[in-house]
Amino acid sequence: MEKQLSAKTFLETARNRVILDVRTPAEFLQGHIPEAKNFPLFSNEERKEVGTLYKQVSPEEAYLRGLELVGLKMRSFVEQAKVLAPQKKLAIHCWRGGKRSQSMAWLLANAGFDVVTLKGGYKAYRNYVLNEFEKNNYQIIVLGGRTGCAKTTILHELQKLGEQVIDLEGMAHHKGSAFGWIGEDVQPSTEHFENTLLFELQKLDQNKRIWVENESRGIGKIFIPNGFWKKMKSASLINIERPLEERVQHLVDTYTQESKEDLLIAFQKIKKRIGGQNLKMAEAALSDNDYSQAAKIALGYYDKTYQYNLEKNNSPQIFNISYHDKNSKEIAEELISFCKQKNI
Template sequence: MQHQAVKDFLSNSDEHPIIDVRSPAEFEKGHIPGAHNIPLFSNDERAQIGKTYKHQGKDLAVKEGLKIVGPRMAAMVDQIENINPGKDLRIYCWRGGMRSSSVAWLFETSGYRCTLLEGGYKSYRGLMSSIFEELDIILIGGETGSGKTEVLQELKKLGEQTIDLEDLANHKGSAFGSVGMPEQPSNEHFQNLVIEEFLKLDPKTRIFVEDESANIGKVFLPEELWLKMKGSPVIQLSIDLEARVNRLVKDYGNNDKEELKSCILKIERKLGGQNVKAAIEHLGSGDLVSVARLLLYYYDKSYRFQLERKKSRIISRIESEEGHPKTLAVNIINKMGSEVLHGSN
């Protein structure tokens, strides 16, 4: 078996399956995207072996582990045969120690070629300390309903590098962000997904990202990325109110009214009792345009406050009455030109 540093380990992950041999609970909390979980121990078994190691020493813990794993070795080989018709595997545990080495021995005995991740999953998480440092990130900002996500999608179609953080988070970033979305990943796994997407891109070429808060719903951006974004240049979209109202009605109008009502109540203190009462009445009568207007009153005021803090970083303002995403994307590229913005932040 051979060992590889994290970037080399990940470089061939599309060709060779990645096997995570940690416990199901560890895997659920966060894992390398695309990895298959073939746990050496169950959650309870791992806890018990840990206690034995702590109180009775390594030798007894190893023997206890062998007693547990021995009867299931054939089943583990069956699992890997169902996952991988080829013979090359990439394997990791938490620190790149006994668990991954033991599983690699088993699979190599069964005819597979195994590569282990140096430093294990811990080294993968350590990528966050360096991956964002040299990137040219350009933020797309704008008031709620400006269609920033759609603009990112159009920029990608036009050949630009983009990262859709809200898509990775399964959340649209506001009090209404969970409406119509799947359950959010764990915070740790969200950050893994973010790392995975950035690793796919050319670090020497500009990357467009939506201007986000430190958190998107219940998950938080990697701190290193958030610090990078706080110093990155901003392209400010300025879209007429009517176009933004219509986009909100289109995006949210077909969702369950009770779910929308619960979201309105989340911002009751900031929106104000009278406005909340009016919004709920409009929602009940099906007047979604009036609901959207009331909500934008709150969100626009909040956004103007945030905008004041970053006005020195705004490198371009793009105004539009209709806010067509493709037109906005073309205008952004025309204004930016084809030059990578090295040193712009």
């Protein structure tokens, strides 16, 4: 008989098991436990059919149709499970820990698999995720700076030097501005972003500092979970400053390899903020392949916005540090030394 586990215990146990999410592909796409495999009991269309029968005819008729659909696939389920989990150790869940996960667990347990299930299903897991953000006291340091300071690159250098880093923009597939979507994969749902964020946080030592980039709560179309956002706002902020020329060059290096049409679309998104005249100048600069001039026009807006937000920032400690003619690795090394000196 399979064992039903709480979300916390299920995740701990699943480190040595293969997680099978038996919800539909559509449900899985909306959000899932990181590293889980989609192993749908029903296809999207089949689940819709069974659900319609349940509501419009009767639960019994829906159950019988479900048996009919699944019966044809039982052998295939066992064979696929053997490929995915050669050690035959599985952790299975559905949406609420109901019939779908129970049915799959029964089948695979009878086929010789060691199976545990998630009590309350994915819904319970989601509650666990959001509660974890609220209750954990992460030792966060926020790295800030104007657009073009190469903050993400510096975070990656910090990570190479052994620091703990959470790359929010990398998880969100967005760089955080009107231009942030360019060159990125499709963004995940906010739900799945939250799942991934907790998954990455749980790999880290909560008693040591964790670096994150200074962000608005919204990164493209996704939002940082409120519990984690509150901890970012109460953390120390290290605001780095770099010369305009260096920031322009960083933007040129980042965006010249991208589609010029995409850059034009991004400029059009901020037309009201930069003004019609500046938009025309930016379009002309891109037409002439003058990416430096286009970057300066964008920075004229973003620098004002960043300064306004910095003046409104209520972080308990704000440190302003200027860097000139230093690469990202050198800045990362100096930031580590600074934190040791300040004991943060």
